Amino acid sequence: MQLKLDSKVPAGPLEQKWTKHKAHMKLVNPANKRKHSVIVVGTGLAGGAAAASLGELGYKVKAFCFHDSPRRAHSIAAQGGINAAKNYRNDGDSVYRLFYDTVKGGDFRAREANVHRLAELSVNIIDQCVAQGVPFAREYGGLLDNRSFGGAQVSRTFYAKGQTGQQLLLGAYAALNRQIHAGAVEMHTRSEMLDLIMIDGRCRGVVVRNLRTGEISSHIADAVVLATGGYSNVYFLSTSAKNCNVTAIWRAYKHGAGMANPCFTQIHPTSIPVSGEHQSKLTLMSESLRNDGRVWVPKAAGDKRSPSAIPESERDYYLERRYPSYGNLSPRDIASRAAKERCDAGYGVGPMGLGVYLDFSDAIKRLGVDTIAARYGNLFDMYANISGENPYEAPMRIYPAPHYTMGGLWVDYNLMTTIPGLFAAGEANFSDHGANRLGASALMQGLADGYFVIPYTIGDYIAQTKSAAVPTDHPEVKAALERVTRRTERFLGMRGRKPVDHYHRILGRLMWDRCGMSRTAQGLREAITRIAELREEFWTNSFVGGSGTEINQELEKAGRVADFFEFAELMCIDALDRNESCGGHFREEYQTEDGEALRNDADYCYAAVWSTKEGGEGHELTKEPLTFENVELATRSYK
Amino acid sequence: MNLTLFVWRQRNGQEDGSFHRFELQGVSEDSSFLEMLDLLNLQLVEKGESPVAFEHDCREGICGSCSMTINGRPHGPKRLTTACQLHMRNFSDGDTIYIEPFRAKAFPVIKDLVVDRSAFDRIQQAGGYISVNTGAAPEANSIPVEKDLSDEAFDAAACISCGACVAACPNGSAMLFTSAKVAHLGLLPQGQPERSSRVLNMVRQMDAETFGGCTNHGECQDACPKGISIKYITRMNRDFIVANIKRGLSLRGKMQSQ
Numbered sequence: 001m002q003l004k005l006d007s008k009v010p011a012g013p014l015e016q017k018w019t020k021h022k023a024h025m026k027l028v029n030p031a032n033k034r035k036h037s038v039i040v041v042g043t044g045l046a047g048g049a050a051a052a053s054l055g056e057l058g059y060k061v062k063a064f065c066f067h068d069s070p071r072r073a074h075s076i077a078a079q080g081g082i083n084a085a086k087n088y089r090n091d092g093d094s095v096y097r098l099f100y101d102t103v104k105g106g107d108f109r110a111r112e113a114n115v116h117r118l119a120e121l122s123v124n125i126i127d128q129c130v131a132q133g134v135p136f137a138r139e140y141g142g143l144l145d146n147r148s149f150g151g152a153q154v155s156r157t158f159y160a161k162g163q164t165g166q167q168l169l170l171g172a173y174a175a176l177n178r179q180i181h182a183g184a185v186e187m188h189t190r191s192e193m194l195d196l197i198m199i200d201g202r203c204r205g206v207v208v209r210n211l212r213t214g215e216i217s218s219h220i221a222d223a224v225v226l227a228t229g230g231y232s233n234v235y236f237l238s239t240s241a242k243n244c245n246v247t248a249i250w251r252a253y254k255h256g257a258g259m260a261n262p263c264f265t266q267i268h269p270t271s272i273p274v275s276g277e278h279q280s281k282l283t284l285m286s287e288s289l290r291n292d293g294r295v296w297v298p299k300a301a302g303d304k305r306s307p308s309a310i311p312e313s314e315r316d317y318y319l320e321r322r323y324p325s326y327g328n329l330s331p332r333d334i335a336s337r338a339a340k341e342r343c344d345a346g347y348g349v350g351p352m353g354l355g356v357y358l359d360f361s362d363a364i365k366r367l368g369v370d371t372i373a374a375r376y377g378n379l380f381d382m383y384a385n386i387s388g389e390n391p392y393e394a395p396m397r398i399y400p401a402p403h404y405t406m407g408g409l410w411v412d413y414n415l416m417t418t419i420p421g422l423f424a425a426g427e428a429n430f431s432d433h434g435a436n437r438l439g440a441s442a443l444m445q446g447l448a449d450g451y452f453v454i455p456y457t458i459g460d461y462i463a464q465t466k467s468a469a470v471p472t473d474h475p476e477v478k479a480a481l482e483r484v485t486r487r488t489e490r491f492l493g494m495r496g497r498k499p500v501d502h503y504h505r506i507l508g509r510l511m512w513d514r515c516g517m518s519r520t521a522q523g524l525r526e527a528i529t530r531i532a533e534l535r536e537e538f539w540t541n542s543f544v545g546g547s548g549t550e551i552n553q554e555l556e557k558a559g560r561v562a563d564f565f566e567f568a569e570l571m572c573i574d575a576l577d578r579n580e581s582c583g584g585h586f587r588e589e590y591q592t593e594d595g596e597a598l599r600n601d602a603d604y605c606y607a608a609v610w611s612t613k614e615g616g617e618g619h620e621l622t623k624e625p626l627t628f629e630n631v632e633l634a635t636r637s638y639k
Numbered sequence: 640m641n642l643t644l645f646v647w648r649q650r651n652g653q654e655d656g657s658f659h660r661f662e663l664q665g666v667s668e669d670s671s672f673l674e675m676l677d678l679l680n681l682q683l684v685e686k687g688e689s690p691v692a693f694e695h696d697c698r699e700g701i702c703g704s705c706s707m708t709i710n711g712r713p714h715g716p717k718r719l720t721t722a723c724q725l726h727m728r729n730f731s732d733g734d735t736i737y738i739e740p741f742r743a744k745a746f747p748v749i750k751d752l753v754v755d756r757s758a759f760d761r762i763q764q765a766g767g768y769i770s771v772n773t774g775a776a777p778e779a780n781s782i783p784v785e786k787d788l789s790d791e792a793f794d795a796a797a798c799i800s801c802g803a804c805v806a807a808c809p810n811g812s813a814m815l816f817t818s819a820k821v822a823h824l825g826l827l828p829q830g831q832p833e834r835s836s837r838v839l840n841m842v843r844q845m846d847a848e849t850f851g852g853c854t855n856h857g858e859c860q861d862a863c864p865k866g867i868s869i870k871y872i873t874r875m876n877r878d879f880i881v882a883n884i885k886r887g888l889s890l891r892g893k894m895q896s897q
Contacts, residue, residue, distance in 0.1 A: 049773075052773070053772075053773040056772045056773060067696065067702075067704070068694065068704070068755070068756060068757065069703075069756065069757070069759065069760050069800065070760075071702075071703070071760075071800055072696055072697075072702040072703060072704055074696070074697060074702070076697065076701050076702050077697045077699050077701050077702065086779070086780075088780065124774075124776075126779045127776040127777065127778055127779045128771075128773060128774075128776045129779075130776065130779040130782060130829070131769065131771040131775070131776035131777065131779075131782075131829055132768070132769055132771060132776075132829070133769045133792075133823065133824045133827050133829050133830055135789055135790075135792045135793035135796050135823070135827070136789075137789075138784055138786045138789045138790075139786065140786050141783065142783030142784050142785055142786065142789075143780045143783055144779060144780060160793060160796075161793065163701060163797065165701075166701055166797075166799070167793070167796060170796060173763075174763070174767055174768035174769070175768060175771075175773070177760070177763045177764040177767060177768055178764075178768040178770060180764050181764040181765065181766075187760075189757065189760075212749060241696040241697040241698070241702060242695060242696055242697075242698060243696050275667075275669045276667050276669055276670070277667075278666075278667045278669070278670035278674045278675075278677075278678065279670070279674065280671070280673065280674050280677055280698065281698050283698075283699055284699075381719075382699065382700065382724065385720060385724045385725075385726060386671075386724070386726065388669070388726070388728055451773045451774075452773070452774075455773065497685065498685070499680070499681055499684040499685065501677075501681065502681075543684055543685075543687065545684065545687065545688070545689050545690075546689055550650070550651060550750060551692050551749060551750045551753060553690065553692055554684065554690060
C-alpha cells in the first residue's frame with residue numbers, strides 16, 4: 001500500500017533543529033520509566049549503545065543478539081576510525097564542514113537535517129568514548145591523534161590502531177555490561193529475531209528463536225529497536241561477517257515497514273582480491289592505508305612483470321591522475337569504479353587480472369618501516385596471512401568488495417520506521433549516508449543513533465503513547481509464534497540435494513554481476529527473472545538436516561538465504577527504477593563522457609521507499625522528496 | 640591438498656563425544672582453516688549427513704568466535720593467529736589434523752566444536768567498565784593520557800575474548816583474560832576511581848566460574864592470538880593485593896570510628 005511518509009524534520013534553522021526538537025520532546029518521569037519496556041535487537045555499536053543508554057535512563061530493557069556474546073557483533077571488525085568535528089588539528093574543520101562533506105560524499109541523496117544532527121553529535125561521541133576508557137591513539141603530549149580519510153580534506157578521524165571498531169564496541173559493551181549487572185538490561189544471547197508482534201497497528205514485540213535450544217519465544221515491549229546491521233551478504237562474498245543478514249529488517253518490511261534505497265550499496269575499493277572458489281568471505285584492507293599507500297596499475301595493458309620490475313615511468317597512478325585534489329583519498333565509490341575501469345580495460349594485475357596495486361614503497365622510504373608498522377602493522381600482518389605475500393616488500397594487491405549498505409529501513413527524524421513503535425538504528429536504517437558513505441562515518445552514525453538519538457526519541461514516543469498490557473495468550477502473540485514455528489518446520493522439511501550455501505553463492509554472484517559496482521537496465525531485468533527461478537530451485541532443492549531443538553547452523557542459514565532471495569529482487573527493482581547514477585549506484589546508461597556518474601536531480605532527488613503491495617504480492621514505491629536548503633545541489637567533483 | 644581429519648563430534652553437553660575420521664580431498668592452499676571446514680561440511684550435507692558445528696563470524700581474527708584446538712594447540716600451529724586467519728598453506732599435503740573444541744571446565748561443550756564461554760561475559764559484567772552514564776562525559780582532551788600508558792592500555796584491550804588462554808592453560812585459568820581487562824581500564828586515568836572495586840569484583844566472579852588458578856606456565860601468553868602479555872597477570876595480582884589491603888584499612892578505619 002502507498003505509504004504516508006512524514007519525515008518529522010523539525011522546523012527552524014538547520015543548526016537549531018535538534019536542540020529545539022530535544023527541548024520540546026515529551027518526557028517520561030523517572031519513576032514511570034521503570035514501568036516501560038524497550039526491546040533492542042542487535043548489540044553492535046548502535047544496539048549496544050542504545051540498550052546501555054536506555055538502561056541507564058531507567059527503562060526495562062531486553063537486548064537480543066544471535067552471537068554467544070554481545071561483543072562479537074560485526075561493528076567489532078571496523079578498522080580505520082571514527083569521524084568527529086573536533087577540529088583538534090586546527091585545519092578548518094567544523095560541524096558544518098563535516099555535515100557538508102557527508103552530504104556531498106553521499107551524492108546529495110541524504111536528508112540534510114539528519115546529517116547535520118550526526119555532525120553535531122560526533123563531538124559528544126568522542127567525549128563519551130574517551131570517558132569509557134576507549135584507548136584512542138594519542139600524541140606524545142597526551143592528547144588525541146587524528147588521521148585523514150577519504151572524501152575529506154581535513155584530518156578528523158579518531159582511531160585506535162587498525163581496530164577502532166573493536167575498541168568502540170568494547171566501550172559500548174562495557175556500558176551494556178554495567179546495565180546488565182545492575183539488572184536494568186536483560187541480555188539474551190544466541191537469540192535470533194525471526195518475527196515482529198504487531199498489535200493495533202503498532203509494533204509491540206518480537207519472536208526469537210534460541211539458537212542453542214531451538215526454543216521459540218515471544219517478548220513484549222512498548223517499543224522495539226532494530227539495530228541489526230546491513231545486508232552486504234546478499235552478495236555472498238562481502239566484507240561482512242558470515243552471519244550478517246537481512247532477516248530482521250526484511251521481517252519488518254513484510255509487516256509494512258518502508259524500505260528505503262535498497263540499491264544503495266557500498267563497494268569498498270580496498271579489499272583483498274578473490275583467490276578462488278573456496279572463498280567464504282572477503283577481507284577489507286582499511287581505507288586508512290590510502291593515507292600512505294599509492295594506488296597504481298601498469299601503463300601497458302597485460303603487463304605481467306613483477307611490480308618491482310616496472311619502472312616509475314611505466315606506472316599509472318590513476319587516482320592521482322584523474323582526481324588530483326583528492327588523489328588516493330578519493331571517496332570509496334569513485335575509487336572503486338576507477339579500479340574496475342582499469343581492470344575492465346585490461347590493466348588489472350594478479351592471477352585473474354582483477355586487482356590493482358596499493359604501494360607503500362614511497363611511504364616506507366619517507367618514514368621508515370617502523371613508522372609504517374606502527375600505523376598499519378596489524379593490517380599488514382592480516383594481508384600477509386591471507387595472501388601469503390609480504391606487503392613491506394611488494395605492493396598489496398587489492399580489488400573492490402561489497403562492504404556496507406546505505407539503504408535500509410526508512411526512518412523519520414526520530415529514527416522510527418513507518419510502523420509505529422518500531423525504530424531502526426545504525427546500518428539497519430537508511431538515515432544519513434545517502435548514496436555513498438564516507439570512510440569512518442559508520443561508527444559515528446551507529447554511536448550517534450545509539451547513545452544520543454534513540455534514548456531521546458524513544459522517550460518522546462513512549463510519553464505520547466498508551467500501550468496496553470499484552471497477555472501472553474493474545475491472539476497476535478500466538479499468531480506470531482505460530483508463523484515462526486511453521487516457517488522453521490518448513491526449512492527443516494527441505495530434503496533436496498544441495499546445501500543452502502550453494503544457492504547463496506549463486507545468488508551472490510548474480511547480484512555482484514548485475515547489481516554490483518555497475519548496473520544496466522537490461523542486466524537488472526535479467527537478474528529479476530533469474531532470481532525468481534533460483535528462488536524456486538532453492539526452495540525445492542536445498543537440504544537442511546538435523547532437528548530444530550539443537551544448534552543447527554544449516555537451519556539458521558536457510559532462513560537467512562530465503563530472505564536474501566526475496567530482498568535481492570527488491571534491490572534490483574530499486575536499481576532499475578533509479579534512472580541515474582549517484583554514489584554507489586552506477587547505471588552504465590547514465591555517465592559523463594569521462595565515465596563519471598551522471599546524477600539526475602530533476603527526476604530522482606528523492607529517497608525511494610518501497611513497501612509491499614496490498615495483499616503481499618509485489619512492491620510499491622513511495623517517494624520522500626529531498627530538499628536541500630543549506631547546501632547547493634552540485635555536481636560532485638574530487639578533481 | 641588431501642588431508643586426514645579427526646574431528647571431535649559431540650551431540651550435546653550431556654552425551655560423550657569422540658573423534659571422527661574424515662578424508663578430505665582437493666583443499667586449496669589459499670583457503671583458510673574454516674574454509675577447509677566449510678568444504679568438509681559441504682560434502683557432509685551433500686551426503687545427507689550432519690555438518691560439523693563450529694562457531695565463527697567475522698573470519699578476520701577480531702570477533703573472537705573461533706574456539707577450536709588444532710593439533711593440540713588452541714587456534715592451531717601459527718603464532719598470533721586465530722583459526723579463521725590460519726591458512727592451509729601452513730599445512731602439507733597428506734597431513735593428519737586433529738580438531739577439537741577449546742577444553743576447560745568453565746567452557747562446557749554445547750555441540751561439536753562449540754563451547755559455552757558465557758563465563759567471560761559474567762566476569763566483565765562484574766566490573767569491567769568505567770561507570771559513566773551517556774551524556775556525563777567531560778570534553779575528551781581534558782583528560783590527557785601519557786602516550787606510553789595509552790599504548791599499553793591498548794595492548795591489553797586488544798584481547799578478543801576468544802578463550803584460547805583458558806584452553807591452553809593446564810589449570811583452565813582465566814587469569815590472562817581477566818588481567819587484560821583489568822589492566823586496560825586500570826592503566827588509564829579514567830579508570831582510577833573504580834580500580835580497587837573492579838579488580839576485586841572481577842576476580843571474585845572469575846573464581847566463581849570454576850576457572851583454575853595461575854601457576855605460571857605461560858601457555859596462555861603463547862597461545863594468545865593477540866599477543867597479550869602475562870605481565871598483566873602480575874599487574875592484576877598487585878592490584879588485587881593493594882585493593883585488599885585498602886579494603887582492610889578502610890574497614891578498620893570504619894571500625895575505629897564507630
